[in-house]
Amino acid sequence: MLYDDAEKWSREEIEKAQIERLRRSLQQAAASRFYGALFREHGVNPDAVRGLDDVRRLPFTTKKDLREAYPDGLLAMPHADMVRMHVSSGTTGAPTVIYHTKNDLDWWASLMARCMHMVGIRPTDVFQNMSGYGLFTGGLGIHYGAERLGCLTIPAGAGNTKRQIKLITDFNVTAVHIIPSYALHLANVLRDMGVDPASLPIRFALVGAEPYTEAARRRLEEMFDMKVYNSYGLSEMNGPGVAFECTEQHGMHLWEDAYIAEIVDPETGEPVPEGELGELVMTTLGREGMPVIRYRTRDLTRFLPGPCPCGRVHRRIDRIAGRCDDMIIIKGVNIYPMQVEAILMAMPEVGQNYLIELDRVGVMDQITIKVEVKEEFFVEDMRALTGLQKRITSRLRDEILVTPRVELVEAKSLPQGEGKAKRVVDKRGTDS
Amino acid sequence: MLYDDAEKWSREEIEKAQIERLRRSLQQAAASRFYGALFREHGVNPDAVRGLDDVRRLPFTTKKDLREAYPDGLLAMPHADMVRMHVSSGTTGAPTVIYHTKNDLDWWASLMARCMHMVGIRPTDVFQNMSGYGLFTGGLGIHYGAERLGCLTIPAGAGNTKRQIKLITDFNVTAVHIIPSYALHLANVLRDMGVDPASLPIRFALVGAEPYTEAARRRLEEMFDMKVYNSYGLSEMNGPGVAFECTEQHGMHLWEDAYIAEIVDPETGEPVPEGELGELVMTTLGREGMPVIRYRTRDLTRFLPGPCPCGRVHRRIDRIAGRCDDMIIIKGVNIYPMQVEAILMAMPEVGQNYLIELDRVGVMDQITIKVEVKEEFFVEDMRALTGLQKRITSRLRDEILVTPRVELVEAKSLPQGEGKAKRVVDKRGTDS
Structure with missing residues (x-):
């Protein structure tokens, strides 16, 4: 058949x-x-x-x-x-x-x-x-x-x-x-x-x-x-x-x-x-x-x-x-780096790399996402950058259900690489 | 099935x-x-x-x-x-x-x-x-x-x-x-x-x-x-x-x-x-x-x-x-280097290499086969070497149906290699 x-x-x-x-x-x-x-x-x-x-x-x-x-x-x-x-x-x-x-x-x-x-x-x-x-x-x-x-x-x-x-x-x-x-x-x-x-x-x-x-x-x-x-x-x-x-x-x-x-x-x-x-x-x-x-x-x-x-x-x-x-658990929520990547890569202003940093402030998990911005968008216009930062934060929150801190950084300032190892830095220690 | x-x-x-x-x-x-x-x-x-x-x-x-x-x-x-x-x-x-x-x-x-x-x-x-x-x-x-x-x-x-x-x-x-x-x-x-x-x-x-x-x-x-x-x-x-x-x-x-x-x-x-x-x-x-x-x-x-x-x-x-x-035609007979190789490699006295030389003497084709003899058999005893030469000649004639001239040479004196190119040297010219 x-x-x-x-x-x-x-x-x-x-x-x-x-x-x-x-x-x-x-x-x-x-x-x-x-x-x-x-x-x-x-x-x-x-x-x-x-x-x-x-x-x-x-x-x-x-x-x-x-x-x-x-x-x-x-x-x-x-x-x-x-x-x-x-x-x-x-x-x-x-x-x-x-x-x-x-x-x-x-x-x-x-x-x-x-x-x-x-x-x-x-x-x-x-x-x-x-x-x-x-x-x-x-x-x-x-x-x-x-x-x-x-x-x-x-x-x-x-x-x-x-x-x-x-x-x-x-x-x-x-x-x-x-x-x-x-x-x-x-x-x-x-x-x-x-x-x-x-x-x-x-x-x-x-x-x-x-x-x-x-x-x-x-x-x-x-x-x-x-x-x-x-x-x-x-x-x-x-x-x-x-x-x-x-x-x-x-x-x-x-x-x-x-x-x-x-x-x-x-x-x-x-x-x-x-x-x-x-x-x-x-x-x-x-x-x-x-x-x-x-x-x-x-x-x-x-x-x-x-x-x-x-x-x-x-x-x-x-x-x-x-x-x-590759899963990260933060504030009891499962997050996958690919979710973050998919959101970021869909935005024309975003460059090649990003970095997810996990930290603990007191008993609270904190997630910071550093995002490279393409050279042509990384201008001195603070208003434009602040607007981009807010849009990224909002879209990520909708996807991963926690609110990340978003930091915009210059193109090529983050370590290059693929996979969890280089995309995620977990500073919370082994007790998390 | x-x-x-x-x-x-x-x-x-x-x-x-x-x-x-x-x-x-x-x-x-x-x-x-x-x-x-x-x-x-x-x-x-x-x-x-x-x-x-x-x-x-x-x-x-x-x-x-x-x-x-x-x-x-x-x-x-x-x-x-x-x-x-x-x-x-x-x-x-x-x-x-x-x-x-x-x-x-x-x-x-x-x-x-x-x-x-x-x-x-x-x-x-x-x-x-x-x-x-x-x-x-x-x-x-x-x-x-x-x-x-x-x-x-x-x-x-x-x-x-x-x-x-x-x-x-x-x-x-x-x-x-x-x-x-x-x-x-x-x-x-x-x-x-x-x-x-x-x-x-x-x-x-x-x-x-x-x-x-x-x-x-x-x-x-x-x-x-x-x-x-x-x-x-x-x-x-x-x-x-x-x-x-x-x-x-x-x-x-x-x-x-x-x-x-x-x-x-x-x-x-x-x-x-x-x-x-x-x-x-x-x-x-x-x-x-x-x-x-x-x-x-x-x-x-x-x-x-x-x-x-x-x-x-x-x-x-x-x-x-x-x-x-790889076929050679000599005196109207088809000869394949593999036939020669099979005969030679079956004899314990024969070394690694051999060379087939084709020549023309007048109108007659001549085939000469140079055969390396292993060091331990390549002795100064001419009688033994002559006997070996005769045996090789006779076995080759039985296989290839023409009588070759057989020359015994020292081990490693012939060019190494495989295939027709290095095993056969045809000096008869292009008119053959």
């Missing part, structure tokens, strides 16, 4: 399938050493699951659990039934492994094919996969999906830009899988060759592996005269094919026939109110070899409320706002 | 299928621009093919033809039916492309699975593919075969030796795809870690991409306490899965239900006598998207005469003795 009709299911059809499949997933999971013990400990009885509310009573699974169960503590079927494994060493060292049976690979391929079909990619398209293959799931995951859909699939792999360009032009490539930074590099090389990137035949780009902004997406779309679609996936849930944008390009439909998704407060594990930012928690409904129940992805996102104009009822998640591990 | 029963077919069954499939392949090929024109030019009528002798009347296809037909001159079905392509840039620059339909990939995978099954690899085995993926057919070709067979397949890719070792030990890997030089490197790294390579769980190694000697195979087998099986394939015939050793390890069974193989004189294109060295010429019988008829592989081998003790009747080819382009 190219894709089944689950893409078009109603909420009732999705929920009916979810309950049945959850029960089966739990039964399968119980056969593994890890879940066998966990379910006994928590008194989980798969047959007693009656409704989706029961999901919340199931124990979580964490990355740490996967690491400790390495190599085969979560294997739910005989070793001989497995036909693939992907290993991620992760950024912190200890590896995790995900196993797949033939059926698992089939379903994964069809979910990925569904994503591509959703945005208009067809068997007549020529698809170039500019992703590294091997243990990284982005390579084989997308490759199998493209072949399943019936595209002429070019396993170009990563790198070798001149050859990538030759393949694109020689074979009239209409769809690509590419990371945004590489797309920019490709554009530069093309321009050096005197070729306008927009003159290439590419109409679709699948983009997943890197965080990048909406502005960067639009720039890529104009640059290459193509549509860029965001993809979300993680190896613990197979890899690519978990959630994908429709042509509305407003949120990624998460395939609820294959996964149960929740968004929880990373501190308490309790569901956040609809539409609020929290940690994505996922349960596999279709993986027989290695089901994973209520997996704490550490990825921050929110469900976009309301129906999608495309008509699909599979819930949409917003683009990933960061990792839970 | 894991593998069909064609592996066990009788000669009659093979030939019956070959004729039917050849006719179909020719009909399919005729739909391509290239073969459409070629068949008209040569008056080829696919329906008139009655027996296998008719193969010899079909025109050859060369690498040059594939290059000139780039990118789609050999495409025999609509572009939209293709789901994969592999491009080889080759060593000489101009690219060639091979297209595959879904059916083509299916058959390729099952041929590769048949190879692995033949030597005893089973779904219970854990298979680590230490080959680069992407456009190189060795990666995805072997990967699909291993998954089709049902092995737990680890797409490790090339490089990262420490991780390769961790995967092998953590997942109890019993079968690998590896190139011989990398296996030696792996052994060195293991020893540096204080690990005996023989203590690893690997029982089977598939080896294909590099030329290496029988002695090197035996050394690898002892080193790792595993069986090493030679594989032959080329991207024009899909890639791996064309021919593979059985457990006799004496010649590679070429799957004659999928290919018609001939061995011809590279100069005349006429068949060589059974058992003699020549150029392998191959015709696809199962590739619908892009059939290739009588492809001049430029690879030198011979059919091993007689039945294989394993009982399979698919003809065996000897390990590849080199490339046709």
